[in-house]
Amino acid sequence: MAAISPPPARTAGPQCRPQPAQDFLLRKGQIAKIGAAPDERRAIEAARARSVEYRNRNYGRVSGFGRRSDNPHPPTFYAERTTFMGLPLVLNKKVVPALACVEAALKRECAGQPYRPRTVGGIRGENTFKDYEVSNHVYGIALDIDPQLNPCCHCVGFWAENPVCRKKVRSPYERMAMPKCWVEVFERYGFHWLGHDELEDTMHFEFLGDPDRIFE
């Protein structure tokens, strides 16, 4: 049998590994339901606790949530300046490589539907959810792209007045200026799009993949 020659050495840096969002981190499993049976309520609370513990351990502990032993550092300890499509933003350093994978793929694959973001937002010091929910912006693992063009139709506040939110649509993709191709690329590298959520938050992506599996 002929000897098998080794694969050629990689020259273009590490390869981005496709991965799905981890189900247990999805927002929809953690939201309290009116009229939930005790079993269901306990399952929701357990899902919420698991999600907080995982995020605290990986991305920094949010004060008031989880246990002190989860992480000695707050998320701001992991904050890193980066850029996305030429725009500056600050994210948790553990997810910066995943966003770089997304950006490279967007340039490769979505050039047919040109879209140039004007504003992006990442980490936030304040929790924008009330009560028990911790926004992934606080962990620095979420970003918003052009809120003016990609609305959150079921968020609190003025959104519902937006004409795009008032029109009848068959899918949330019709409620935004961003191309669907962008959503597909983000989702391939572990980001969850909140356009799928009941909030229809079309500007918002959050990294729910495994930060230790961003590269092959």
Ligand SMILES: [Zn+2]
């Ligand atoms: Zn957001």
